[in-house]
Amino acid sequence: MDLKDQRQEYILDVLTEDTVDKNPFLQFTKWFEEAQERDVLEPNAMSLCTVDSEGQPSVRTVLLKYFDTSGFVFFTNHGSKKAGDMNSNPKVAVLFPWLDLQRQVRIRGRAEKISMLEASKYFASRPRGSQLGAWVSDQSQVVSNRQLLMDKFKQLKDKFSGKDVPMPKMWGGYRIVPEAFEFWQGGENRIHDRIQFRKIDDGWVIERLMP
Template sequence: MASIADIRRDYSLKTLIETEVTDNPFLQFGDWWQQAIESEIDEVNAMTLATSSNEGVPSARIVLLKGYDEKGFVFYTNYESMKGQELAENPRACLLFFWKELERQVRIIGLVEKVSVEESDEYFLSRPTGSQVGAWASPQSRVIENRSWLENRVKEMDEKFKTEQLTRPAHWGGYRVKPVIIEFWQGRSSRLHDRIQYTLQEIGGWKIERLAP
């Protein structure tokens, strides 16, 4: 049986040089995002979301990016879930994209705020009906008896919304991560990876620096 420690891969697809990046990390992300889309990466919008409690206990999970602009990066969830509770206590988070096909990572550290009611409503109503019903049925992150309990809850909600308008529950909506640091990581040979970091400055604009791999 092969040793876990022996599992390794040498990266050699691309480079990342200071003179090749844009002055704006959102434009740089847009360039990489478009290349990821064109590469037909499966679940290209999947990203790790790391949060922590007020006591500093960390947790992480995969969520899906649902939009971005120069205000930040948006995802949606149950506000009463573990991540929602942690973000209420400590509104800071880290996002991480890993596009292994391009040997790239993007790490985003920032402050978190809820998106507007209008934004949450618009996205919720764009979801498939099953996902809308699921948002009502599932008490996300809470202990439940078994799978049957959840399936019965879905049936109850299906019946309920046969006679009522299906709207967004108040406990469900979007968050926006407003970056203060964005790092672009390009895999290179012999683990001498390229790492370019943008740091938001108090006077505005972004400071660009190379990090050691």
């Protein structure tokens, strides 16, 4: 397969020191709302990079469920590979690839486990099928076949029939507390805009990076 001519000119927008919000959370909100308005598929899907105790990185998609100035929250299984990585090394990076807008947002920070109480509030709001699914999966463990998962789903559906589905002990969430943001807007002739926010004690240093 020849991909050398697979290219796109980036001409949709520019990002400058004057137009960027001085608060990175507000800038994120602005771009997130634009991604929603312009029908980006799953704008809350983010690539989450973790690094294990031996320095081996892993990346996968997770869904951002809410955020505010305290951080970005997603949910997962505490027995999963990513949870193991974050327990031994809380440093993480995430990427929102809003390619339809010729944008990406990168965030570096630390992952903190949220309380069971906070997780249970979100768990209670999930569709019943997703709640049952959380019980079915010992996420990231090897399973011999698909049927086993289907059978387990059916058993759990019967077990909890007519009752609320409780939150499994192994299920919960993490808050990514940002230490740096980068807002990237593709530019003409590959002169892209990159505006970085670096956390310092009482605020953020805003810098332009070379494309």
